[in-house]
Amino acid sequence: MRRMLVSLIGCAAAVVCCIRLFSTAPASSAASRTLQEADRAKVLLLVSGSEPRTLDPQESQGVLEHHIIIALIEGLVGGDEKDQARCVPGMAADWAHNEDYSSWLFHIGEDRRWSNGDPVTAQDFVFAYRRMLTASFGAAYADMLFILKGAEDYYRGKIKDFGQVGVKALDDHRLQLDFVGPTPYLLSMLQHSAWFPVHPATILKFGNIDTRDSKWTRPENYVGTGPFRIKTWRPNDVIEVERNPYYWDRETVKLNGIKFFAIENEMTQNRAFMAGQLHKTDTVPSDKVAYYRRKKPDLLRIDPYEGVYFYRVNVDRPVLKDARVRLALSYAIDREAICKNILRADQKPATGYTPPGMAGYQPLDKFNFDPDRARRLLAEAGYPDGKGFPKFTILFNTSDAHRTIAEAVQQMWKEELNIDVGLENQEWKVYLDTQNNKNYDISRSAWIGDFMDPVTFLSMWTTGNGNNDTNWGNPQYDRLIDESNHTGDPQKRLQILREAEELFLNEAPVVVVYWYTHDYLIRPSVRNWYPLALDNHNYKFIDLETGAGPEEKGSGRQARH
Amino acid sequence: MLKVILSRFLQLVPVLWVLLTLTFFLTKVVPGGPFSAERQATPEVIAKLNEYYGLDKPVWEQYLAYLSKVIRFDFGPSYTYQSDSVTEVIARAFPISLQIGTLAFLIALLIGITAGTIAAVNKNKVWDYFPMSLAMVGICLPTFVMGPILALVFCLQLKVAPVSGWYGLDYVPLHPAVMPALTLGLFYAANIARLTRGGLLDVLNQDFIRTARAKGLPDHQIIFKHAMRGGLLPVVSFLGPAFAGLISGSFVVEKIFNVPGLGQEFIKSVFNRDYPLILGTVIFFGTLIVIFNLVSDVAQALLDPKSRRSP
Numbered sequence: 001m002r003r004m005l006v007s008l009i010g011c012a013a014a015v016v017c018c019i020r021l022f023s024t025a026p027a028s029s030a031a032s033r034t035l036q037e038a039d040r041a042k043v044l045l046l047v048s049g050s051e052p053r054t055l056d057p058q059e060s061q062g063v064l065e066h067h068i069i070i071a072l073i074e075g076l077v078g079g080d081e082k083d084q085a086r087c088v089p090g091m092a093a094d095w096a097h098n099e100d101y102s103s104w105l106f107h108i109g110e111d112r113r114w115s116n117g118d119p120v121t122a123q124d125f126v127f128a129y130r131r132m133l134t135a136s137f138g139a140a141y142a143d144m145l146f147i148l149k150g151a152e153d154y155y156r157g158k159i160k161d162f163g164q165v166g167v168k169a170l171d172d173h174r175l176q177l178d179f180v181g182p183t184p185y186l187l188s189m190l191q192h193s194a195w196f197p198v199h200p201a202t203i204l205k206f207g208n209i210d211t212r213d214s215k216w217t218r219p220e221n222y223v224g225t226g227p228f229r230i231k232t233w234r235p236n237d238v239i240e241v242e243r244n245p246y247y248w249d250r251e252t253v254k255l256n257g258i259k260f261f262a263i264e265n266e267m268t269q270n271r272a273f274m275a276g277q278l279h280k281t282d283t284v285p286s287d288k289v290a291y292y293r294r295k296k297p298d299l300l301r302i303d304p305y306e307g308v309y310f311y312r313v314n315v316d317r318p319v320l321k322d323a324r325v326r327l328a329l330s331y332a333i334d335r336e337a338i339c340k341n342i343l344r345a346d347q348k349p350a351t352g353y354t355p356p357g358m359a360g361y362q363p364l365d366k367f368n369f370d371p372d373r374a375r376r377l378l379a380e381a382g383y384p385d386g387k388g389f390p391k392f393t394i395l396f397n398t399s400d401a402h403r404t405i406a407e408a409v410q411q412m413w414k415e416e417l418n419i420d421v422g423l424e425n426q427e428w429k430v431y432l433d434t435q436n437n438k439n440y441d442i443s444r445s446a447w448i449g450d451f452m453d454p455v456t457f458l459s460m461w462t463t464g465n466g467n468n469d470t471n472w473g474n475p476q477y478d479r480l481i482d483e484s485n486h487t488g489d490p491q492k493r494l495q496i497l498r499e500a501e502e503l504f505l506n507e508a509p510v511v512v513v514y515w516y517t518h519d520y521l522i523r524p525s526v527r528n529w530y531p532l533a534l535d536n537h538n539y540k541f542i543d544l545e546t547g548a549g550p551e552e553k554g555s556g557r558q559a560r561h
Numbered sequence: 562m563l564k565v566i567l568s569r570f571l572q573l574v575p576v577l578w579v580l581l582t583l584t585f586f587l588t589k590v591v592p593g594g595p596f597s598a599e600r601q602a603t604p605e606v607i608a609k610l611n612e613y614y615g616l617d618k619p620v621w622e623q624y625l626a627y628l629s630k631v632i633r634f635d636f637g638p639s640y641t642y643q644s645d646s647v648t649e650v651i652a653r654a655f656p657i658s659l660q661i662g663t664l665a666f667l668i669a670l671l672i673g674i675t676a677g678t679i680a681a682v683n684k685n686k687v688w689d690y691f692p693m694s695l696a697m698v699g700i701c702l703p704t705f706v707m708g709p710i711l712a713l714v715f716c717l718q719l720k721v722a723p724v725s726g727w728y729g730l731d732y733v734p735l736h737p738a739v740m741p742a743l744t745l746g747l748f749y750a751a752n753i754a755r756l757t758r759g760g761l762l763d764v765l766n767q768d769f770i771r772t773a774r775a776k777g778l779p780d781h782q783i784i785f786k787h788a789m790r791g792g793l794l795p796v797v798s799f800l801g802p803a804f805a806g807l808i809s810g811s812f813v814v815e816k817i818f819n820v821p822g823l824g825q826e827f828i829k830s831v832f833n834r835d836y837p838l839i840l841g842t843v844i845f846f847g848t849l850i851v852i853f854n855l856v857s858d859v860a861q862a863l864l865d866p867k868s869r870r871s872p
Contacts, residue, residue: 051641051642053641053642053643054643054644056643059643061598061600061602135605135609136609136613137609138602138606138609138610138613139606140598140600140602140606142603142606143603156605212610212613212643213638213643213644214644215644216644217643217644218644234727234821235642235645235650235653235821236654236821236825236826237726237727237821238726261725261726261819262819262821263725263726263819264816264819265816265817265819267709267817268724268725268816268817268818268819269725271709271712271713271716271717271724271725272724272725272726272819274717274724275716275717275720275723275724277723277724277725277726427593427832428593428832429592429593429594429597429832429833429834430591430592430593431593432593432597432598432599433592433593433594433597434592436597436601446599466601466602466603466604467600467601
């Protein structure tokens with residue numbers, strides 16, 4: 001028995017040795033990751049969500065990629081630190097437009113440099129937009145540039161000469177953009193990565209103008225114009241960026257670097273934040289919001305966010321063909337209850353489609369909970385007290401959050417309208433396919449604005465638009481959207497858009513549910529992180545306060561919600 | 562023996578071919594494509610992308626093209642990691658899973674065999690019930706429960722291991738592999754403990770053990786020298802596939818501790834409809850499982866003379 005004991009101890013010692021062997025952390029050039037040290041080193045520790053698919057601004061599609069790309073590449077203009085609708089000079093030092101906003105002239109600053117030291121020229125932008133509009137390159141956001149004169153024709157091969165497209169380099173520093181109509185919202189749109197420049201020589205070194213997935217986005221090859229340049233990229237782990245010494249406005253840049261950790265799981269994000277591995281999380285697990293509100297309100301922030309959660313209605317389904325039925329469904333939802341009891345992070349009941357916060361655009365106040373009106377509308381449509389109403393199904397992508405909301409809606413429709421609704425969940429890509437093929441009755445959806453203008457929410461509902469997916473279409477609506485595209489007076493333009501939204505909601509091909517908020521945890525040492533409606537922060541303004549330890553209360557935070 | 566090993570290696574080829582073919586056609590049957598997204602690209606863009614990646618050709622043509630590339634060990638580009646090839650993705654993710662898996666394997670072996678042996682020797686006494694109830698708990702507690710518990714205790718309270726991440730975490734004493742390995746190891750340890758106990762009890766009742774006892778051999782010699790050899794046979798046949806499973810990574814554990822291993826690449830490739838990455842990882846896992854089954858068969862033959870005669 002003694003020998004057995006000895007061998008046991010021996011084995012235990014072997015395991016300890018093993019663990020010791022494993023515990024020599026790999027050599028890292030990075031300083032220690034504790035928050036205090038990161039604060040002192042002025043390295044912001046952020047989370048990117050899942051692993052970005054690409055850092056090519058012209059191939060990227062997602063919000064999470066965009067949040068990294070804006071550290072590395074700056075467009076003609078940069079984001080304002082406090083107001084998403086405004087902008088600050090970027091590669092363009094100044095700009096001017098004609099009276100109806102259909103022609104813009106940008107003056108590229110003489111001191112603008114790529115991160116390899118090359119000067120930034122107007123020709124670089126011409127190259128970038130040509131790449132976006134090269135059909136064989138297959139940029140997902142190519143259609144965002146169709147507002148440029150001749151762009152769509154070039155994309156579809158109707159014209160071969162890019163010189164006929166409304167992008168001209170008058171000389172090295174003057175870039176002229178001509179549009180098919182007035183674009184008073186252009187400066188907000190230019191902050192989208194679809195309009196960012198790429199370094200022509202680097203692109204062509206690793207392929208042709210239409211080569212996808214080329215190696216130029218590797219850290220050792222990456223060339224950008226942003227306040228930071230990429231240092232390391234370890235897939236599924238971290239992307240590290242450091243100060244770009246060639247950045248024109250380097251005096252404003254306060255951070256020495258940013259680390260974007262690829263942590264997808266929101267519980268892991270939460271744990272990493274509490275363990276002091278992060279300055280800020282991307283989100284808060286919904287059942288933890290109440291806890292943080294109660295126990296650590298100084299770490300929790302809830303900002304407005306330009307997004308709407310809604311149900312698409314397939315208007316080709318016989319039972320859903322009648323607009324009165326769709327309106328009845330809309331009026332029978334108690335959005336207040338959903339926001340207060342299920343979502344619980346200050347989301348706003350969506351009374352219209354376009355969320356509040358767009359400068360000069362008053363959101364619609366149409367859909368308030370009105371069960372009597374809902375029942376009346378349903379009776380008018382031929383289903384008094386829900387009698388004879390055929391059963392239909394709500395489709396959603398597999399997720400507990402979507403299921404809970406769908407169940408609440410199901411119950412509300414049963415109680416208020418006495419109609420039976422089934423629920424069906426599908427895996428994400430299957431769900432996208434089903435929705436795209438319009439093989440559903442009602443489908444959960446959401447839309448996040450690309451820039452600060454209602455058109456980013458409304459243009460998708462024109463007849464046959466690829467993102468419409470409801471089979472709904474109305475020539476008058478199409479006309480209004482088209483008219484707004486040709487109206488130079490900003491006020492009048494917004495009025496037309498509002499008229500279009502009213503028409504759209506009167507026919508109710510969607511059932512709106514709520515307007516998003518963005519909830520996250522943030523350390524008090526992070527300065528100048530203002531609530532921004534698109535959550536696109538210009539990192540050059542962000543600062544870290546040294547000395548505000550992780551447990552310390554933030555004294556001078558300038559923005560809290 | 563050598564003939565057996567050789568013939569098993571040759572079997573690898575048809576096994577992998579069947580695996581590859583089945584997976585290839587299954588991925589084509591599954592609805593949803595690699596380029597569908599919430600904000601849909603225009604049909605033209607989708608068409609361009611399909612053309613770019615050769616997805617516009619008939620399925621059998623795609624299959625033949627893929628097969629001819631695989632023979633040359635070219636698994637194509639990944640759709641998810643837009644500038645990486647499948648080989649690069651596996652090459653960077655596998656070493657991480659290998660480290661975690663090996664450590665988990667050692668933990669499982671040490672705890673499992675020790676607990677199983679203690680239980681078998683003390684049959685129907687406290688020292689049998691205690692480790693065996695722990696093992697039962699270990700089997701019943703899935704890794705997605707065990708992982709967060711361990712993370713709370715060791716990472717958030719004791720702060721000896723990182724909550725998330727893999728590289729350069731020099732402010733905590735333990736390597737990031739330890740916690741994921743412990744989570745996985747404990748689960749496998751429970752199984753090994755039960756197998757060890759069962760195997761040892763079978764052997765301990767046999768005549769040659771009784772003879773050894775009658776000859777007056779001390780207990781430890783009976784257990785370690787005579788009983789273990791036969792008693793561990795069921796464990797050995799379990800270990801081959803278990804090791805392959807461990808080093809190929811676990812999606813759940815890798816997500817909980819956020820380590821960039823192969824397990825999550827595999828699952829995510831399916832979610833993303835990253836066809837080349839799905840096929841690449843399936844072939845890789847298939848190869849691993851076949852090889853370690855073979856290794857465990859060979860080990861069994863070495864331990865058990867009876868099985869050598871009937872390959």
